[in-house]
Amino acid sequence: MSDFISVQHDQHIYTISIDRPNAKNALNIDMYTSLANILIEANNNDSVRAILLTHTTEVFCSGNDMHDFLHMSQGTLNNSDSRQQVERFMVALLNCRKPIVAAVNGAAIGIGTTLLQYCDFVFCSPHTRFQTPFTPLGLCPEFASSIQLEKIIGTRKAKAMLMMGEPMMASEAESLGFVNQVVDSPFHKAQTYVKQLASLPPNAMRNTKALLNASSIEPLLACIELENQLLFDLLAQPEAKEAISAFLEKRAPDFSQF
Helix, strand or coil, rough: CCCHHHHHEECCCEEECCCCCHHHEEHHHHHHHHHHHHHHHHHHHHCCCEEEEEEEECCCCCCCCCHHHHHHHHHCCCCCHHHHHHHHHHHHCCCCCEEEEEEEECCCCHHHHHHHCCCEEECCCCCCCCECCHHCCCCCCCHHHHHHHHHHHHHHHHHHHHHHHCCCEEEHHHHHHHCEEEEEHHHHHHHHHHHHHHHHCCCHHHHHHHHHHCCCCCCCHHHHHHHHHHHHHHHHHHHHHHHHHHHHHHCCCCCCCC
């Protein structure tokens, strides 16, 4: 298991915490592997009835590890293996039969936003900012956000986020239905919710979630595969190399040559 992902199993609840403060909880490949393993284990463990996803720092998740992206763009990190671990996590989250509640504070960037599309309940603080800056980084949407985000928040806002990298603040996320509620203490609210979910009949809960998701699973899985193929192809292109290098060097990117 990654040192940056922790899990606690208590009273039928799995609490998964992202804990990588020095990188603002950016996800690297080892963290994707750990998250996939934990979700698969929770999904197959009958004693787990609900999952709480949270974090231990002031930032929920700042997105993918940009150093990993740089190494992939330079060919020094195996793209095929990396893609396999990322997709394994995505499929595990999408196929999870147990209800998932997320507690979010601070920034939720890139994958930090798109993974929340598949949490059943999301509570965030008034300071939370959601953002998907894929195009500005020379990339494309991931985690089927090209269809799922529009479904949740509508076409106009989804295009603004996915094409322009426009942020969505907490109050807007609540009004558009991306989060259930904006609260001062999202962890405590989520903890209350997850305990209630774990106390309900587990078979009825799993079947209800399965019925709610049944019609969308296959299209989402196909979209994940297509998006990831495009994203990992784009990673090797000059635009992404320039954007990622500029981000790490803290300078403005120059796309005039492309």
